[in-house]
Amino acid sequence: MLNLTPQERRVILFLISVALLGLGINFALKVNSHITKFIRVDNHITKININQANLQDLLSTSGISPKLAKNIVAYRNTKGAFRDIEELKELKGIGDYRYEKLKDLFFVE
Numbered sequence: 001m002l003n004l005t006p007q008e009r010r011v012i013l014f015l016i017s018v019a020l021l022g023l024g025i026n027f028a029l030k031v032n033s034h035i036t037k038f039i040r041v042d043n044h045i046t047k048i049n050i051n052q053a054n055l056q057d058l059l060s061t062s063g064i065s066p067k068l069a070k071n072i073v074a075y076r077n078t079k080g081a082f083r084d085i086e087e088l089k090e091l092k093g094i095g096d097y098r099y100e101k102l103k104d105l106f107f108v109e
Contacts, residue, residue: 050106051081061105068093082108
């Protein structure tokens with residue numbers, strides 16, 4: 001049989017685990033098509049539907065502070081759903097520079 005060192009066995013186990021995880025995620029996305037209404041994967045970047053994300057979803061997003069997450073939810077509650085991602089610029093604390101960093105994290109549907 002194969003005489004593998006413990007380190008080689010761990011590497012093989014890790015690679016098999018990663019492959020199975022990827023297959024599981026792929027299967028889950030195909031079976032649960034409603035998930036894709038909330039999350040979209042484009043060019044290896046996961047995007048979040050800004051109109052369906054709750055406070056916890058926004059807080060778990062890189063680059064979103066608790067204050068900004070609350071402002072996004074408050075904006076949706078007062079003005080309704082975002083029609084375009086550029087509406088983020090209307091929020092206090094989001095200028096052109098910050099908008100450029102955030103626009104690739106969200107999509108509007």
